[in-house]
Amino acid sequence: MESSSSLQGCVSALSSSVTFLRSASEILDEGTRDFPRLAQILETNRVFDVVTEQEVFEAKAELTQEVEPQITALIARIEVELARLARREKGLASKAQLQDTLIQKLEAQLEARRENVDGAANNWRTRLATEEQLAELRELQEQSERLAYSLSKANLKQRKMRMSLAMGGR
Numbered sequence: 001m002e003s004s005s006s007l008q009g010c011v012s013a014l015s016s017s018v019t020f021l022r023s024a025s026e027i028l029d030e031g032t033r034d035f036p037r038l039a040q041i042l043e044t045n046r047v048f049d050v051v052t053e054q055e056v057f058e059a060k061a062e063l064t065q066e067v068e069p070q071i072t073a074l075i076a077r078i079e080v081e082l083a084r085l086a087r088r089e090k091g092l093a094s095k096a097q098l099q100d101t102l103i104q105k106l107e108a109q110l111e112a113r114r115e116n117v118d119g120a121a122n123n124w125r126t127r128l129a130t131e132e133q134l135a136e137l138r139e140l141q142e143q144s145e146r147l148a149y150s151l152s153k154a155n156l157k158q159r160k161m162r163m164s165l166a167m168g169g170r
Contacts, residue, residue, distance in 0.1 A: 089165070096161045103154045110147045117144055
């Protein structure tokens with residue numbers, strides 16, 4: 001939004017400058033139309049100055065002294081930024097690896113819970129189930145669902161982390 005208002009100001013300033021120049025051009029056209037010597041007045045003579053080799057070397061040295069510190073400062077800033085980005089990349093890679101480990105652990109826990117629930121459900125089906133056993137089975141099923149939800153959430157975080165690493169690497 002700020003850049004569009006800035007650009008709008010630039011456009012209006014440019015438009016007023018064009019209008020001013022057009023007006024000045026018209027005034028000049030009217031003022032010089034009846035001069036028969038217009039061609040002679042507008043004729044240009046080129047004058048070339050000769051510059052010595054020493055002056056060229058001095059100008060080159062002066063320009064080098066002006067620009068070199070700026071270039072050195074920019075290179076230093078780039079190196080600092082590259083080091084920061086490398087540290088960030090390592091940190092994100094470590095975080096992604098930790099999340100991979102967490103996902104594997106959650107998957108193992110989920111599988112173990114499912115096996116326990118499946119085994120308990122088969123045993124309880126063969127026996128006469130009491131209300132207490134049914135409540136425990138429901139609780140285990142809910143816990144299994146919560147673990148599945150946590151696993152999917154962790155998988156989503158891992159995908160986002162990998163995407164951010166992939167986008168940062170480009």
